[in-house]
Amino acid sequence: MSSYPSRALISRSALAENISALRGATSAELMAIVKADAYGHGLERVARWAREDGVEWFGVAQLAEALELRRYLPTARILTWIFTPGADLTQALAADLDLSVGSPWALADVERAARATGKTARVHVKVDTGMSRGGFAIADLPAAAAKIAELAAEGVADVVGLWSHLACADDPTSGQTEYQTAVFEEARTVLAEAGVVPEVLHLAASAGALWHPSTHYDLVRPGIALYGVSPNPQVQRADEIGLRAVMQLEADLLTSRDVPAGKGVSYNHTYVTSANAHLAVVPLGYADGIPRLASNVANVRVGEAVCPIRGRVCMDQFVIEGVGLEAGQTAILFGDARDGLPTADDWAALTNTIGYEIVSRIGQHVQRVDAP
Incomplete structure (x- = not known):
């Protein structure tokens, strides 16, 4: 393993x-x-x-x-x-x-x-x-x-x-x-x-x-x-050009827990739960190249569920919300649009940058794995 x-x-x-x-x-x-x-x-x-x-x-x-x-x-x-x-x-x-x-x-x-x-x-x-x-x-x-x-x-x-x-x-x-x-x-x-x-x-x-x-x-x-x-998704998205994402970024969930309404999440409590919530931790953070600006705005995919980031992205982890999340499940941050996944360009749009930066800043602690 x-x-x-x-x-x-x-x-x-x-x-x-x-x-x-x-x-x-x-x-x-x-x-x-x-x-x-x-x-x-x-x-x-x-x-x-x-x-x-x-x-x-x-x-x-x-x-x-x-x-x-x-x-x-x-x-x-x-x-x-x-x-x-x-x-x-x-x-x-x-x-x-x-x-x-x-x-x-x-x-x-x-x-x-x-x-x-x-x-x-x-x-x-x-x-x-x-x-x-x-x-x-x-x-x-x-x-x-x-x-x-x-x-x-x-x-x-x-x-x-x-x-x-x-x-x-x-x-x-x-x-x-x-x-x-x-x-x-x-x-x-x-x-x-x-x-x-x-x-x-x-x-x-x-x-x-x-x-x-x-x-x-x-x-x-x-x-x-x-x-x-895409060099500019406002002109043409990658899938419209006929391009496929070569990188799919993912991580295994670290922990999960139920929290009550009114609970602050992550540093400085920039997100507070509005109702009872089920939270999980993704072991990636800004030291791995995840933009801190993704805090409270980006989503990840766990199975078929779209799970929003809650609170601040930390150095090596961030919190997401979703029903039934469990440690060991796989969270996908971005990948190919044809697989129905968020893309690097989607993350770029949410964090005021470009897709180039999203993929090129992924750190060396993230293992690169050959895929078909």
Whole structure:
């Protein structure tokens, strides 16, 4: 018997269906984004499953993640884009990682590592098309492109990609995506004028892949959609898109009891029973990633019963109300809409956040379990 009171069931078939659905939405190749421990689903598990389904490109934010991922996927193409000045990029080159360069210091650090190791650095040139975050500004790109062309001619760098990130792709009517695509095309021209022609162009993440076909280019980078969560459920719910939740979060009830009317529940008694009530304890809390804002607003499913959270979510447990609840029964917090369950997006709507945060914040005390 497991010593874990809770678990996240991670569905192999749901991931496969989502990959198939995303492939059906584009003629571009997929780059599976598996950063943040595959959005809380488990890096090794998800990466291996996606590779078995024919995905060749993978992306992770941080260099340490990319080095870990390389151990699981010896031959996949892996892009990483967050490293700071002075990071040991010789490790990245030794591991055959693709590196993003979007600033003069990053380009200099990559050049230094390539010369030190004698290995050609594979780079993706990042351009800022409207996020005001990472990447070369268009005004600075001609000088960078000239330097990149020199490094490519010398064999120090191989320009694999040109890429950027969309700010408002989850709002198809904003007009910002069309503006950013035009800036991206301008960047492409600047590189071409310097004699730099990347192997692949990639601009779209999940929302772009689903709702902006003109941004697809050679690669699309689905992240949250891989896991069966909508980039914006106000535009389309996951089930409307044809996506299945890969994670089902559940826990076994810890205790149950009858309490009279007028009884305060959990810290600060933010809920007081209005009548005789039957309460039970779910052994999950904010230390496990359950939003404290779910207090008194979210529900869980126990069998066919919908059981509301009563009182404050604590560090490692919270209280629910329902008829006939008993210790050992399974409470499901969220899962797939097609199973009639609350979804991560439902929890996000109730707690003033996004589905991305609901799944990716689930803590390491929650055991991940392979599911069909």
